[in-house]
Amino acid sequence: MLISNQLSQLQLQLSKPDLQKLLQNLQPGQLLKAAVVNQASANAVRLKIGTQELIAYTKLRLETGQKLTMEVTKGGNTPELRLLQERTNAEVQSQILRQALPRQIPQTRLFNTLQVIAQATPELLQKLLPELLRKSTQGQGENRGAPSSQKTGLEQLQKMLSETPQKQPPNPSQKITESLPSATKALPPDLQKAIQAILTKALPRGGNISAPQVRQALLNSGIFLETNLAFGHPAQASGDLKANLLNLLLLLRSYLQSRHEQSQHQTVKLNPKAAAVTSNNRMLLQLLGELLRQTEGSLARIQTHQLNSLPTEESPTQIWQFEVPIQQPDHIDSFLIRLEQERQEKSTQASTAWKITLNFDFSPLGPIEAKLSLRGEEISAVFLAEQANSAALLSQNLTRLNDAFIRVGLKVGHLHSQQGEIKPLPSTPSTATFLLDEKA
Helix, strand or coil, X not given: CEEXXXXXXXXXXXXXXXXHHHHHCCCCCCEEEEEEEEEEECCEEEEEECCXXXXXXXXXXXXXXXXXXXXXXXXXXXXXXXXXXXXXXXXXXXXXXXXXXXXXXXXXXXXXXXXXXXXXXXXXXXXXXXXXXXXXXHHHHCCCCCCCCCCCCHHHHHHHHHHCCCCCCCCXXXXXXXXXXXXXXXXXXXXXXXHHHHHCCCECCCXXXXXXHHHHHHHCCCCCHHHXXXXXXXXXXXXXXHHHHXXXXXXXXXXXXXXXXXXXXXXXXXXXXXHHHHHHHHHHHHHHHHHHHHHHHHHHHHHHHHHHCCCCCXXXXXXXXXXXXXXXXXXXXXXXXXXXXXXXXCCCCCCCEXXXXXXXXXXXXXXXXXXXXXXXXXXXXXXXXXXXXXXHHHHHCHHHHHHHHHHCCCEEEEEEEEXXXXXXXCXXXXXXXXXXXXXX
16 A cells, blocks of 8 residues: 655555455545554554554654554555645634634724614615715725724714704613614514624623623623533523624625525516615615625634634733723724733742733723733733823823722732823734745
């Protein structure tokens, strides 16, 4: 039997009749698992396949104990096999990043689009749609690695929405699900429900946000979805943002496909009323197409956060990166949170230390970065603001923060606030595998 890869080949010597009969029954496409027992001679190794051992003559450099996966390429009296190279975790990670990075968008863009759809009447949405599509297209080239001081363009739409008379004026104290007569009423109930389910993932701004709310928001942020499913926690997975986005994605694809098929079978009517209905339907489909793109971009964003949370050989410490939406009076912002376990010297017996980084951009404060260090029961915090007045405002309130830390039983190290340029959090994990392959 012959085993080869692109550079060399390996020939097996068959001695036992039962083993020879077994190998003669191999079919192309089958996979064989083998282990290297030892080096039999200069150009031969002993392999173990199942419970059988055989000699393999090869120029391949194989190590004792090495696991091999081989694919049958030719059967018969002298079967031929090809040695398969299994991809490393870093290679799989890089492949996913190549697909996700170009498509990722900040989740706030999707949330604000959904909020406009949920709050606008069909008539108002028809007026807002051209501007919404134009602003979304302009926003495709924005920096996607961190919050930006430039708005996505939905701020103007929200202003138009708040200033336009509605059939039922919005009440800021009400939940989004109890909002205005919605343009989504033209959509199937399951699609309406999916949109509202995602909007409820934004933390409410009314009053102080409690610790349990923040904890639940982190658990539902999307990076633990596969873990919850693997460990049999479907209830937790059902409330997960990534799960809800996947549900919305499937519903949008199904709805757009069905509407496309319907339009191909409908006859064209030339009366003005039918033309107006056709125009409205076309604009609605344009909006849902844009919503589909933003949903895919938000899922790609969560994938990059998940990859950032995977330990690597270069950085074995645990890191979690989240993006948590928060409801403002007229739009939705977000916190970008990074929890990182600080490296400890093996010789020290100090308590586990954590570093927490929060990035946010709330009007009128502008971009702000907060870095907190928790070592045992002692906490320290440094705030960096790009605007001088925001840095001064933070400095004025450090005493209140100090008292709040003490009330929850923490020992305060140092608290500081300053003005400066904020560097975005890394959008890709530290890995030795390059995303760009320079070899042709």
